Amino acid sequence: MLFRSNQFAQSYAIGYTYVVSPTMVQSLRLAAHRTAVHDYATNPGFDFCQAGVTNFWCDSPGELGSASITGGFTIGGTAHGTNYWTVLNFSIDDDVNWVKGNHQMTFGGGTSTGSARQLNHFASVGTFTFNGQVAGAGLADFMLGLPSTVFQGLPNTVFTRENFVNLYFTDSWKVTPRLTFNFGVRWEPYLPMTVANGQI
Numbered sequence: 001m002l003f004r005s006n007q008f009a010q011s012y013a014i015g016y017t018y019v020v021s022p023t024m025v026q027s028l029r030l031a032a033h034r035t036a037v038h039d040y041a042t043n044p045g046f047d048f049c050q051a052g053v054t055n056f057w058c059d060s061p062g063e064l065g066s067a068s069i070t071g072g073f074t075i076g077g078t079a080h081g082t083n084y085w086t087v088l089n090f091s092i093d094d095d096v097n098w099v100k101g102n103h104q105m106t107f108g109g110g111t112s113t114g115s116a117r118q119l120n121h122f123a124s125v126g127t128f129t130f131n132g133q134v135a136g137a138g139l140a141d142f143m144l145g146l147p148s149t150v151f152q153g154l155p156n157t158v159f160t161r162e163n164f165v166n167l168y169f170t171d172s173w174k175v176t177p178r179l180t181f182n183f184g185v186r187w188e189p190y191l192p193m194t195v196a197n198g199q200i
Contacts, residue, residue, distance in 0.1 A: 067127075
């Protein structure tokens, strides 16, 4: 079996601080992040269809799935094809700090969007188990072509996206030299995830 994997992670961030006045400062931040995992596996040789299996979908000609024979041997494997998982995220945040009289206020907001793309060949080459439940021996069931279980899955593709947004305001109010009142409010609604390719 041949297997290789590439994993990448990239992050970028830019920040800018602007002094609006002696009592007000604004901070702006932009960020982007990308994570990507790519796997490739192959089990070259022959496939179940070439071996004579009927009523079976051979996802990749020339690649053998898995067959497990109780009391005998195991051949093939389940790893197969190119699989990838890629996550992207972009965000922007803006904050303002303002001192006015006995009040030290902070307010701002932010938004971000994220997406994930995935392709997974989950058991698409198939798995056969021969445990001897028909002829009394796993090898006999194998020679007769009578498996106890057959498991196969189609390649799974998913593309999800989700957005986030928030606004906030806080105030530290010095009521007297010995009493400070801190309060604030935050708005951060839940925005549901969407699946762009209709898989869910």
